[in-house]
Amino acid sequence: MPFFIEVVLPLSLPKPFTYAVNEAEYAFLQTGMRVAVPFGRNKIYTGLVLTKHQTPPQLYEAKDIHQILDDFPLVTQTQLDHWQWIASYYMCSLGEVYKSAMPGAFLLESETLITSRPDFNAENEQLSDDEYLVYEALQTQSALKVQEVVSILNKKTILPVINRLIAKNAISLQEEINEKYKPKTIRYIRLQGEFLKQEQLSELMEVLSRAQKQRDAVMQFFQLQASVKKPITAKILTEAGVTAAVIKALVDKNIFEEYYLEEDRIQFDNATNTGFGLSPKQQQAFNEIKTSFEQKDVTLLHGITSSGKTEIYIKLIEEFIATGRQVLYLLPEIALTTQLVVRLTAYFGNQVAVFHSKYSNNERVETWQQVLAGSEKAKVVIGARSALFLPFEDLGLIVIDEEHEQTFKQVDPAPRYHARDAAIVLANLHKAKVLLGSATPGIETYYNATHGKYGYVTLRERFGNVTPPEIILIDIKDKYKRKRMTGHFSDEMIDAITETLYNGKQVILFQNRRGFSPWVECMTCGHVPQCPQCDVSLTYYKYKNALRCHYCGYNIANPTNCHKCHSTDLNTKGFGTEQIEMELKSLFPNKNSWRMDQDTTRGKHGYEKIIDSFKNKEIDILVGTQMLAKGLHFDNVGMVGILNADNMLFQPDFRAFERAYQMMVQVAGRAGRKGDRGKVFIQTYNPLHNVIQQVTTNDYEGMYKEQLYERHNFKYPPFYRLIRITLKHRDYEKLKDSALWLYNVLSQNLGIPVLGPEEPGINRIRNEYIRTIMVKIPSAGNSLGATKKAIEKILGSFEAVPQYRPVRVTINADPY
Template identity: 55%
Template sequence: MYFIDVILPIPIKQAFTYAVNVHEAHFLKPGHRVAVPFGKSKIYTGIVYRVHQTPPQMYETKEIDQILDEHPLVTQTQLKHWQWIADYYLCSMGEVMRAALPGAFLLESETIIRLQTERPYTEVTLSAQEELILEALENRQQLHLNDVRNLLEKKQVLGVIQALIDKNRVALVETLYEQYIPKMVSYLQLAPEFQEEAALTALLDEMQRAPKQKEVLMQLFMLSARQSGAVKRQDLLSAVSGGTAPLKALIDKGIVLQEKKQTDRKALWEQETAASKGLSEAQQKALEQIRAEFAEKSVCLFHGVTSSGKTEVYVKLIEEMLDAGKQVLYMLPEIALTTQLISRLQYYFGDRVAVYHSRYSVHERVEVWNQVLRQDAKAQLVIGARSTVFLPFQDLGLIIVDEEHEHSFKQYSPAPRYHGRDSAIVLGALTQAKVLLGSATPALESFHNASTGKYGLVSLKERFGKVLLPDTQLVDLRDKNRKKRMRGHFSDTLLEAIKETLSEDKQVILFKNRRGFAPIMECMTCGSAPQCPNCDVSLTFHKAKGQLRCHYCGYATPITKHCGACGSMSLDPKGFGTEQIQNELQELLPEARISRMDQDTTKGKHAHAKLIHAFEQGEIDVLVGTQMLAKGLDFRAVGLVGVMQADTLLNFPDFRAHERSFQLLSQVAGRAGRTKDRGKVLIQAYNPEHMILQQVTTHDFDGMFKDEMEQRRHYGYPPFNRLIRFTFKHRNFETMQNGSRWFAKALEAQFNDGVLGPEIPPVGRIRNEYLSHVLLKVPIHAGIKAYKGKVGQLVRNFEAQKPFARIKLVVDVDPY
């Protein structure tokens, strides 16, 4: 008897064993997809993890339903990588599987209703709804649940269906359906007997009474000659004026043949590719140093200031790998960054570039997955966000993690709560690929690892073309307010600088890390502000949509003129976001072309690309945005960057607040002056004497690193300790508190010290669930496996406690 262990896409930390026959056992390999029964009626798509002959001790095995693939969809290396992610981030392999595979690979079972024909039934009275269902089934062989809902015009239909089952009139069937639909394109060509010129001329002479059909034939002949083969149906219809009827008539007569072919959804790069640019002396030196570091170490940190030309160095390394027949992975933290980089890399590598991230359709992601698995020439270089670490690379040679410091590489919800950079480093170790971490402001952990010799370290401290770093100045908002030199949220210094920059035909970027018009709408009479009914947070005012919105749960309500508490009409917005900055500046500079780039304006698939293209083409004078425009974008005509209020970044309850403030301000400042003319950066702040702001103005990364590391060492934060955060969620505050206190005491009894909390976070209720955090500090040199084994046991003990059974416990390793 043979058995297979199967990973199912459910949050249970074990594989499930199923029976297979000898032929299936010899055919199946780890990584194959199989459809398996689970529970009473469900069918799941699972991944084979192991083939063996050891039956399970605790339960009787079921047989698999069917094998779904000819060849394994997941590689052995991927399974090892999944196992590491599950072990390190304390989640199940099933959760990793669900995150890793495009949704179309997770075939779903669908409930179908059919007439019961196997057993006789007795005549009983049927309700009107039951008769309606039976009448529909007599005309159609089967109905889906949604069909029944539409038929009865109601959502709750299970009761009616169950009544028919009890009366022995219908049966339920669970069937698998494939979600991936290949893209089919219709191609047209003349039938063989009309392809000779003489035969075609005779045919055209016969068609004097069908001028539209004649026009279609003439266009098809010309397009066929131009393309040397079959013509796309859409191309032909675009070239003629008579619509589809003449073409259909020609197909029906057998004069034109139509054939459907499967094609990729990826748009082809139709331009000529170019050789990569020559490197400057500093870039060439950095490239040689990276090669030398890779000879000794598998991971190297590339610390290059903004606009130093790191991408051109990446291009040289990519060329070397592609020429050696290796695959390359290029990871970016934001989808917005891929927009500009894709065309840049396609300019060098053409159709060898593939893109993979969540804004692409599930069908497009399936095609990229298959291309990477086959080592297709169309996917030798893959660009994308953190999910690209899950692709089935066969011969990976290089992983580039650009802007490696970005916390966007961290997946916060749902599980697995993995970090893209760290997962990429482990993937590199499993595949013997080199990993290059690039940033102008590296994460402190990465810089610490490089400084201590764990990683290689290469620095590039001059901008390309020896352009000077931007002139960064601080504007004291206290002084400007006292001297009445403010126009709304703009100081006279910033406003004059914007006018001067625009007069020189240069562009401006304004940065404010808060979207919406205002974070609070306050009543001037009673002081109350509209609150989200589901979360302990004020609603943010979005003026363009006339709404108050919660940025935590998505709740929205129309703006009202009256205070909900006292009825007063004196509502006033407090604070400001990107929308208000755009409106204010448009009033101050009515001639300027001002656009906004934040989560509200970039929801569509190509929204990022349209905004970035318009800004690159000079169609926008001033771009107002959040942190998404601060990361790695290359705008050549930006002369000024303005930071509206830097203090909000610094005053945040997070041990990384100062590090992230330095990184974000340095990155957004780096968008200015990327050509020969030196750029200018103005940072408005109420506390310009703050050490971090002073370090940003002098570009003093080393000083910031030294100060922050001293603080981290003193208080026991990374990189000197690892962190595991436990979040408790429940609708009842007291139950949640009791559960978090019990768990904190259990942690203290197990580990003695290093336990902080329970503590209520700044936003203590989200989506009607109260929250509490407990933090565990794990010494960096401690046996992490032993620690996590004890933590896993404590979690299981907690979940077994009856009073806490309904508390949601979220375990997050390396949470910040």
């Protein structure tokens, strides 16, 4: 009797495929195990078993599987249920969710590139014959495909060999980012063991009687040891007057011994962190959250910036892990995990695991297995949105910090899910609770909280009764007129930075554009260099003296003359973080300025390097993009400056005002978090603009009511759900025809508002023209599922039209 399994492949396929297995394999296999299967022409993929059955497929002959890759399921049934929901709600295939959810090392396929690791020493490791053959092949060529390994070993079952080599750190998959950052090591000095006895010590002094400086150094060492009562660092010795040359001479003579210890760059004192108590207001909020969880599964904690929300999360996490359940702590930005990991490990020790995309394959696989096993090492998982896909056994609580952040929404590739909404569904499957925290909640979240769908708790005073920062508006239109601007800084801003630095405080400056200038313009004919593949101007980077496209990565050297009229009169327009950093270096040459944006934080420890330096007061002025606005905690920031508030306000997006308000309030919240009252300076051409006035008075309610009124009038969330359909093709006319056909069919069949087809602001990327269609579905009523099915059916008939088949269609549900 034949035996079959349903296998999902990590590809965008509408349904799983059936493969044949023998009786022994059928008995051994379980849902959630991985199998290596052939698919298409000579390609191997890592598939996931969904179900077992004995019904042969009707339309094709079932192929045999190559091999079983696991001894036990790697994916739980709850995970599969969650993936099915994501696939159906966000209108993508289960294969795309599977590919996005699994760490790359679990998804080897015939096209995967394998490279050898330079730090691996084959002599120290026991390699089997097969492993050595692969290792040897990599010594003669830079990379191998999995398919090439099959021919080297002359066998089909090669995935276990590759997995063993990965585990031994002999090879890495794809191009993992090379690490330029090393953990911080501190150099310590101690006396060689033989000199610790009294008699040897007098001998030593005798030996050193002629080397006075070395003798003094040893005496100094003893004095320090008696007074400091902890290991002596080389730095302490040099500060006490012992030169590096004398230390080296004593090390060479085997009198001193040097040793190194790794040390965290951010140190937290136990007094402030591990044994903290909640303030009365925090305690009250904490009790209200627990009461709210009795009635509601989801609660919103609306606490102003620096009100101490993290301490409340920690106390709540403590209660949940005491009952033996797991906790997931989601953050919008990898930069935030750096600070938080230290705070949580100071409190929970080794029970904290971290999971995000800057971690290597090995590290992600390790965390996956710890979570699956319910290990003590992964009681609390901190991560960015991808941590949502981990195989939790018994999830009790999900904390979503800064829940309003747009980075919780995955843009490309599919699944285009929103981590906040998907986390609420995951919690529901585990019968867990969800706490959403924010100083500026998303309008939909606040609407749900005030309309009884979620619980609602507020925290309206800053921790330690610190006064909220004073917000000062600077009208730069007036400043330019009066010639009181130096570069992009008004005289008022320069004075404020000078005063803050003089008082020993640090400064954060915010400009949400990276690069030096957004574009370069010819002053003779007005020509602006454009990207040849995208409909966008090239950004100028002074440091590299190059022009770069932020959409496709195209770059050219900075032109010396205009490409159109050959004039040499070229000028840069607008300004980004790189230009601000340069201006600061000329305005404050004696101060250390640094910038934090996507260009300076590449690599796993890119964020840590900058955040640690700022925390340790090595950086005086930090310039950055929106990364800076996300819940980072620095004690010594006296002032925050927003260099141009207007470029956030005037975006072609119905959320522009909400986002601008959130961004400015969050950036302002970095100031004056301890002790003195902080100051926030906002440079703007429109000081009377409603949103800027609401930021000044911290009037969230006013902004919310105003935006809600507009949303209701123009049929936007929370009153309507949006689905954006994007069409892309290289042929402009073909795209235009196909978009019009799709729009007409949708608007005739759906009976709800359909907008489009429109050209977005940037209507060509990587040589593909773009058209978008927006479908608005009323939130009231139960038409969401039926409408999505109708849209999928219409897209099915769209693909059946031969001339429209080459047009690429992507669907984005809730395009936040």
